[in-house]
Amino acid sequence: MSQQDFIKGRGTAIQPNARFESTHTEAQDDGWIGDLEETPQITRTHITEERARSIISHNSSPDVPIDASLNPYRGCEHGCSYCFARPTHAYLNLSPGLDFETKLFAKTNAAAVLEAELAKPSYRCVTITLGTNTDPYQPIERRYAITRQVLEVLARTRHPVAIITKNALIERDLDLLVDLARDNLVRVMVSITTLDNRLSSKLEPRASAPHRRIETVRALSAAGVSVSVLVAPVIPMITDRFLEEILQRSHAAGAQSAGYVLIRLPHEVKDIFRDWLRVHFPDRAEHVMSLIQQMRGGRDYDARFGTRMKGEGVFADLLKARFARMQRQLGLGLRSENPLNTSLFQPPRKLQPQGDLFAR
Template sequence: MKSGPRPFSPDRIDAPARIKGRGAASNPEGRFESIEKTREDDGWHREEADAPRPPTQITEERARSIISRNDSPDIHFTQSINPYRGCEHGCVYCYARPSHAYLNLSPGIDFETRLFAKTNAAELLRKELAKPGYACSPINLGANTDPYQPIERRYRITRSVLEVLYECRHPCTIITKNALIERDLDLLVPMAQERLVHAFVSVTSLDNRLSSALEPRASAPHRRLEAVAALNAAGVPCGVMVAPILPMVTDRWIEQILQRAAAAGATIAGYTVLRLPYELKDLFREWLELHVPQRAAHVMSLIRQMRSGRDNDPNFGSRMRGEGEFAELIRQRFQLACRKHGIGRGREVRLDTSAFRPPRAASPQGELL
């Protein structure tokens, strides 16, 4: 039976090891599984070998619904669309990882290698927007998993969703850490001209080496900032999310990120501090022991200081920003840097909902123009 996570030890045969190109170092069972599998050393000689590199597996699925709704006071939007389940970016800190447990898959390696593409997303969106009782409010793309993760190049589901939104003059916000968003400028520019879109690019540090360990398949930090500049130069308002901030790992970059973002034309920015729900707590501890072992205990101590002595705080009002002296220091640093560089806060986004027109059902008689 499942007995809970085993403590990290580099001498264990099943001890996690860095897998090149992946963020997680292990594949623990989700919290709904009743059996835990571990490898044990049988004493036979074995050659030392690098950890295997699991391939990305994509399952095409026909979703039953496409718009998710929330009433959280911590989130600036009430509607969102996630074209994919799982995310190949592999960000080790991703709060969405535990959602893979609902699929009987691991929040670890499975989350970044066992992906699901909602191939009927645009079709479902069109149906939902056409419902008589639908009330238009901005839809966020990227609330859970990144809409521009690498498999979007092949599936183009995010683009198909944007096409429907533009056709209906429906406003949306986008959060991504991939420069692939530049591909859709031909859609985003006319949407921006009608105040129908606002993008945010997430930047956690300016250290390429650190980024390759934290978020191995996302665009490099400098490339993300180039995307911010490209969108703003084209007339698409694009801000920056310094999110999440990892204490004593990425917080040193707050001021520099905001400075570079302002130079790239960003006028709005936001931030969150690291959240560690469910299985993510143990995955993040593994990452610390592998990549910054000398700071691991200190980092976790600061996290608990911001979370009332716990690894995670799920409460509205404090879960995004944390509490305590270190959280207050981050808030003040962020606020001062924004003020210095003329950057506003994320709640200042204003999009136009008045132009929304529901999609019309196809008619055998065609359209009268």
């Protein structure tokens, strides 16, 4: 295995061209810098601070139970090789490969823009989900705390929020989450892909280790925060064997509901994931892709609503049956069964020219 095949702490070492680029580049050894395979690769994380013009996105997909979403960051340092959000970096004229996990963008004014949008007379309160595209608690959140600032706005306005993460850093914000939980204003969904630490370090190298995520479920639940576990994504012949045990251990830790999502490989992700299989599981790479294609109508990915999250066919039906059996056995509910409270929302008060001189 060459240095170009694998970079420690990163999900991929390749840089597939973004699909919107008008020109493509390819490295060639001209004899001046030696063997390309021996050339050190720069993998330091580079963060660009940006000012968002809007912050709330609305969902129109019928198979995603999310009305509105907010993503404090673009790109994700977790480096998950399977991440369906990687193709979004193409809109920035960056590669969905290594660029996605090393060239990040922090929306430093997210909380202020959110407050302004919540204050609009036309705004109607629906649950806002953090982490639908990139993880709001990825490592750079320790430095920027944008997610915490957003939660402070939502807590102050009593606005419901759902959070999807695979990072134990969320425990830092337990004070805000407990406050929101008292009024049924928050639900956390912890994503757990595998229970094998070594596999996780290859598959999602900068996310919290699986056992640490289980402890996060326990900590949140013990504090009174509603917790759901997402077995996501399920990868045939790689992670599907952990399905039952993830549900059992999450339930024992206090998870109240559960869901699962089949691996999705849109656009450039299919090439990144194929390369990951070639590097880490060459003995079964073809078999894994064959099973994925069987569940995707013979293709690497099927984007149709209704099938893209779970797939179809014999293997997909088996996964569905396995999940349903464990769900019944453990008494785990569905995320949609207990909607969050939208009745307590108080829009932010606009500042008056004379301030609070006459307020009582």
